[in-house]
Amino acid sequence: MYQKKYYLILLLILISFSFSCKKNEVKNDAQQKNAVKVGLVFDVGGKGDKSFNDAAYNGLVRAKTDFGIDFEVIDPGDGSDRESALRKLASNNEIGLIFGIGFIFTEDINNIAKDFPGKKFGCIDYSVDTTKTIPPNLIALEFKEEEGSFLIGAIAGLTTKTNKVGFLGGMESALIKKFEEGYKQGVSYVNPDCKVLIAYVSVTGDGFKNPSKGKEISLSQYQNGADIIYHASGLSGLGLFEAAKTEKKLAIGVDLDQYKEAPGFVLTSMVKMVDESIYQTIKEFKDGKFKGGIKSLGLKENGVNYVYDDNNKNLFPDKVRQKVEEIRNKIISGEISIKK
Amino acid sequence: MNIIVSILSLTFFAQVLRLFTPYFLGANAANFSERAGVINIAIEGFMITSALGYALFTYLTNNIFLGFVCAILVNLLFSLLYALFVIKLKINQIVAGVGFNLLMAGLAKFLIVFIFQSSSNTPRIPDLPNIPYIQDIPYVGEVLSDYIILFSFALIFISNFVLFKTKFGLRLRSAGENPEAGESLGIKIRLYKLYGVLICGFLSALGGIWLASNQNSFSDGMVAGRGYIALAAMIIGKWKPVNILFACIMFAFFEALEITFQISGTFIPSQIIQMLPYLITILVLIGFIGKTKPPASDGIPY
Numbered sequence: 274m275y276q277k278k279y280y281l282i283l284l285l286i287l288i289s290f291s292f293s294c295k296k297n298e299v300k301n302d303a304q305q306k307n308a309v310k311v312g313l314v315f316d317v318g319g320k321g322d323k324s325f326n327d328a329a330y331n332g333l334v335r336a337k338t339d340f341g342i343d344f345e346v347i348d349p350g351d352g353s354d355r356e357s358a359l360r361k362l363a364s365n366n367e368i369g370l371i372f373g374i375g376f377i378f379t380e381d382i383n384n385i386a387k388d389f390p391g392k393k394f395g396c397i398d399y400s401v402d403t404t405k406t407i408p409p410n411l412i413a414l415e416f417k418e419e420e421g422s423f424l425i426g427a428i429a430g431l432t433t434k435t436n437k438v439g440f441l442g443g444m445e446s447a448l449i450k451k452f453e454e455g456y457k458q459g460v461s462y463v464n465p466d467c468k469v470l471i472a473y474v475s476v477t478g479d480g481f482k483n484p485s486k487g488k489e490i491s492l493s494q495y496q497n498g499a500d501i502i503y504h505a506s507g508l509s510g511l512g513l514f515e516a517a518k519t520e521k522k523l524a525i526g527v528d529l530d531q532y533k534e535a536p537g538f539v540l541t542s543m544v545k546m547v548d549e550s551i552y553q554t555i556k557e558f559k560d561g562k563f564k565g566g567i568k569s570l571g572l573k574e575n576g577v578n579y580v581y582d583d584n585n586k587n588l589f590p591d592k593v594r595q596k597v598e599e600i601r602n603k604i605i606s607g608e609i610s611i612k613k
Numbered sequence: 614m615n616i617i618v619s620i621l622s623l624t625f626f627a628q629v630l631r632l633f634t635p636y637f638l639g640a641n642a643a644n645f646s647e648r649a650g651v652i653n654i655a656i657e658g659f660m661i662t663s664a665l666g667y668a669l670f671t672y673l674t675n676n677i678f679l680g681f682v683c684a685i686l687v688n689l690l691f692s693l694l695y696a697l698f699v700i701k702l703k704i705n706q707i708v709a710g711v712g713f714n715l716l717m718a719g720l721a722k723f724l725i726v727f728i729f730q731s732s733s734n735t736p737r738i739p740d741l742p743n744i745p746y747i748q749d750i751p752y753v754g755e756v757l758s759d760y761i762i763l764f765s766f767a768l769i770f771i772s773n774f775v776l777f778k779t780k781f782g783l784r785l786r787s788a789g790e791n792p793e794a795g796e797s798l799g800i801k802i803r804l805y806k807l808y809g810v811l812i813c814g815f816l817s818a819l820g821g822i823w824l825a826s827n828q829n830s831f832s833d834g835m836v837a838g839r840g841y842i843a844l845a846a847m848i849i850g851k852w853k854p855v856n857i858l859f860a861c862i863m864f865a866f867f868e869a870l871e872i873t874f875q876i877s878g879t880f881i882p883s884q885i886i887q888m889l890p891y892l893i894t895i896l897v898l899i900g901f902i903g904k905t906k907p908p909a910s911d912g913i914p915y
Contacts, residue, residue, distance in 0.1 A: 319833070321731020348732045439876075472875035476884060482733070482834040485824055486868075489628060493872050496624040508733055508832050515828055519755070 309369055311336070311344040311555055312362030314355060316375030317481045318507045319348040325507060325528040325547065329374045329397060332551030339552075340559050343367075356381040363389045370558045372551060376400045376448050377478070386411040393563050395554050397547055398448060401567055409565040414550050416570050418448070419455030419611045420604055421543045421577030422503070425525055426459020427600050428541060428579065429501045430467050431593045432523070439494035441487060441513055442473040443506030444480040449473070452505040452527070452543075455611055462609070463596065470494045474509045487512030495520040501540060503527070514538070523588070530580045540588050542580045546570065573605045619873050623752035628872070630756045631827070633865035635660070635820040637765050639843025640850065640857045641772050642816035647852060648776060649809025650789035651699055652912040654710035656817050657840025658717030663688045663821030665721045668831035669728070671738040680738070685818045691717070692814030696807050703914035714840075722833050734832035741826040761823045768816075772854040785809055789908035792915045802915055842890075849897045851905050864890045 313333060315326045333344050345368065347358040355378065362371045363385055369392060373382045376398040386394045386408040399413035407413055429438045440456055442449045453471060460467050472490045474480035487509030491502055495516060502517070503525040504510035510527065514535040517524035524535060526542030550570060557563050570576020579597070581589060603609045619625055639656045646653040653659075666687040671680025695713060698704045726732050741760070748758035756762055776782040787795035788805040796802050817840070824839070825831050842864055850857030871886040897905065 315732070319732030321725075321729065322733045326733075348726075470876045471878065472872060472883075479834065479837060482832065483837045484828050484832055484835055485837065488828065489632065489869070490872050490876070493624070493628060493869075493876055496622075497619065497876055508834075511734070511830070511832065512828060 309342060309559070310365075310367045311342055311370045311372070311558075312365065312368040313344060313346045313372040313551075314358045314362065314374065314378070315346065315348045316377060317478050320346065322508050323529065323531065323534065324510065324526075325545075326374060328529045328545065328547040329372070329551055332548035332555075335548065336552050336555040340555065342555060342559065356385070359385050360388075363392050363394075369393060370395065370555065370563075372397065372554075374398075374547075376446075382411065383407060393558055393565075395551070397550065399567070400447060407565065407567070411565050412554060412563070413567045414554070414570065415567060416545050416547075416576050417572070418451045418505075418543075418545065418577060419458075419613055420571045421545065421579065422452045422455030422505075423459035423462070423604065423609070423611050424572075424579050424597055424601060425503055425541065425543045426456040426461075427463045427597050428459075428589075428593060429456070429503060429525065430460040430462070430464035431596060432540060432588075433464070433467060433501055435498050435500045436464070436466055437468045437470060437498040437500065439470045439491070439499035439502035440472070441490055441494070441502055441504040441506050441510065442471070442480070443475075443504075443509050444478050445473040445476045449505050451613055452503075454613060456503055458611055459600075462600070470497060470499050474506055481507030481509060483509050484512035484515070488516045491516035491524075492520065495522050501525065503543070505543075526580075530582075532580070532584045536584070539585065541585055544578050544580055546576050546578070550576065571604075572601055616873060616877050616879060619877065620870070625869060625873065627753050627756040628869045629862065629865045630762060632868050633861050634762050634765050635824055635839045636843050636846055636861040636864050637768065637858065638761075638816050638820035638823065639840050640846040640861055641768055641854065642813040642820065643844055643847045644772070644850075644852055644854065644857060645776075645785075645816065646809045646813035647847070647911050648789045648908055649785050649806045650792065650908060650910050650913065650915065651696075651806050651810055651813075652706040652710065653695065653810065653813050654707060654844060655695065655713035655717070655840075656813075656820075656843050657836055657838065658714040659688055659691065659814060659817035660821035660824065660836045660840050661721050662691055662717045663818035664825035664836060665724065665735070665821075665831045666818075667822040667825045668735045668738055669724070672736055677739055677741060681741075681822060684822050685815060688814040688818035688821070689811060692810050695814075696810040699914065700803050700806050700810070706912050706914070721831075725831070725833065732833065735830050737830050738825075740829060759823075761819055761826075764819065769854060769858050776854065781808075786908070788915070789911055792910055806915070845894045848905055848907075849894060851903075852907060863893065 318326055320326050320330055336342055349355045349358045362368050372395045374397050378396050379400045382394055382396045394411040397414050399415055440453055457469050460469055474483050474486050491513040494502055501523045502513055504513045505527045513524050517538040518535050523540040524538055525540050528545050530542045532539045643653055643656050663684045666684035667680050670683035671677050698709045699706045729735055743758035748754045784800045785805050788802045792802040846857055846860035849860040867890045871883050874886050875883040
């Protein structure tokens, strides 16, 4: 009986050793082969969130049609499997470039990039820590959301009739605070008397996927006098669009053009060129020009923008547009500086 | 001052009612099951299944009524399955409940990826109709014309009446309190346990349908722990419909209060308010607000 147990333990040790050996082999293999496939791991919310993750996916699809590259995506669902999803893609020897979508990946992707020096990595919304160096095979794509949100704030401040606008945040975190700060400053820059009602869905990542609560918060903001609400809350924002439709007031989308969510009630959207940055990174990777490091994308680099097209033209007077374009130039020239 | 005005407003009242509905339906669902002696901690899972079922079948058949009926049928089927495990096969009810929660959350995600190629939500579905005329009343019309919210008002009386004033309720409770005694008087105990589980499936289905209809779609994780809060409300309410009502109102009230506090930007951090209902739950559980006593043979297979 006891002997049996020892054999079992011995077997387990052997198995675990065999796994650790396998990993090294794969790593060496990958360095020899020319790996062209692209891997990508989604953030909370996953593919189909009509926002951030879909933007990333669009970039992949575009790269596939233009460059003929192949890709593989993983939708990790809950937090704990994020790191293993990255590792799984990194140890696949056909895959040469791996993306992590979302600031939640920052720590994990740093470590994994060190473990797989032969592979290239990209992280969208990487939260930059100046005290740490990042591995040379990692490109940290950081967006200046505060600049885009400043413009959105200016639009809201110029359009509001009640002198009250709302902000709906997902998870109360440094990243979403950047949206909030830019928005607040934009509003008060054009309309110092305008009040901003601020609320967050939650202090955890679940705040990005609770549309019912998003709707309740938005309804409260509308009923407290706000006539425009800007959200940065992933899936929870779908609740905002429902509220905008019932209250017949305006909403502002985020990450992608969210006009379709509530046609007629979406003033504009703060778009982050997540798709473009992924597309460009893949292009550089394919041409062998991949360069690691931090890449900050703001108004100047066209990394953030607001939507103005046929759909929302009639909600958007020319006067507002001119003023906003002026502000854009001032931000680019450095005349307006935005506190984070 | 501003806050007091907003709390006393009708819109605040309407918001509390909206937040209250899924809790109350879920808590009553769990209560019927536990009164019959079957612990069902899978309320969360049942609400997920029915929310998805409603969105999915409404989308596929393009008929809200069919979607509604199908969602309830799906939940009743799952309730039968649950009953098979815990009543017929006498599996530990906590284990079965955890299993169902995991199964249903996973299944929902699998189905939306499989059918809609989206890991987060279904396409948009039409609105659930409201009662005409009443819905035109300002501020509260939308809430008071919602069939499910109105049903949950009625449920306050229905569940009290059914459990404590009818022969059926007496027999159901005997299954949860002392099944041997009930059996000796000729009551088919296992049948009554099955009734309890089925009523639980039906009521939690209404909770899930309400959540999905409120959003006009299903999205992954949208139940967001409401099933567990419903269980807490049932325990705080000491398995009595009237107390459960107050427990659910408390949860809804504090949630609405937290939103109001955030929006009006007071010096009190909203996180403190957010914490209060859970603090009260813990205080109740450690016996500050009187001992909570479940039905005597709750959770014991018979």
